[in-house]
């Protein structure tokens with residue numbers, strides 16, 4: 010039984026991976042010399058086309074089991090106000106709704122097509138969708154009890170600014186969960202050239218530098234013949250500000266280019 014399911018998952022994984030690579034090549038990489046997903050305009054162009062097929066392929070590379078592990082790290086309570094960054098078509102949003110408690114969930118994405126699909130799929134009285142950029146969040150400071158983002162870190166060219174902005178809007182002691190591709194597996198195939206695939210150690214360092222405590226992480230992935238079991242990471246930390254605040258500001262400024 011296990012062998013059959015592993016075989017099936019491997020086949021699905023290959024189909025999804027080939028489709029994503031081909032779509033990427035024909036629509037975006039051709040005629041470009043820079044890592045395309047890090048170029049906002051090209052990434053948007055990619056999603057304007059790829060959005061139609063996203064829900065069909067995504068669960069093969071980011072499975073329901075992986076999603077369950079990621080959203081559980083949020084560990085939210087019934088009175089919590091949650092923000093999701095890069096919600097896409099609402100795949101992780103659905104996971105948060107299924108496995109978490111919350112009072113309000115705000116899901117943000119830059120791409121119109123992706124948001125259109127998310128809105129059509131999710132009709133929930135306490136979930137709202139916002140078009141916006143994770144680098145410049147349209148929210149006041151210290152408003153969210155938790156932030157979750159899955160599969161968006163790979164688009165982030167300036168992780169320091171991204172962390173700074175998320176940390177601004179999260180309340181003290183709020184939880185910040187990030188899931189994305191981990192460097193080790195992706196670098197083997199040279200795919201890490203096309204988007205940001207941080208090492209897990211690098212992510213831990215970001216959390217530490219931005220003053221998060223209780224940092225925990227897991228490596229996740231579908232079980233296939235291609236050793237993908239640990240090709241993604243999910244990491245969380247709780248924002249911790251008090252006497253260290255002054256020092257943190259210095260660290261953030263020091264990272265500015």
Ligand SMILES: C[S@@+](CC[C@H](N)C(=O)[O-])C[C@H]1O[C@@H](n2cnc3c(N)ncnc32)[C@H](O)[C@@H]1O
Nearest residue numbers: 095096097100101118119120123142143160164
């Ligand atoms: C791989 S999809 C992930 C979607 C979703 N989180 C999921 O679990 O399937 C990445 C999404 O991030 C969005 N995105 C990329 N850069 C962004 C940014 N700077 N701000 C907000 N969304 C962004 C893209 O438009 C895309 O919908």
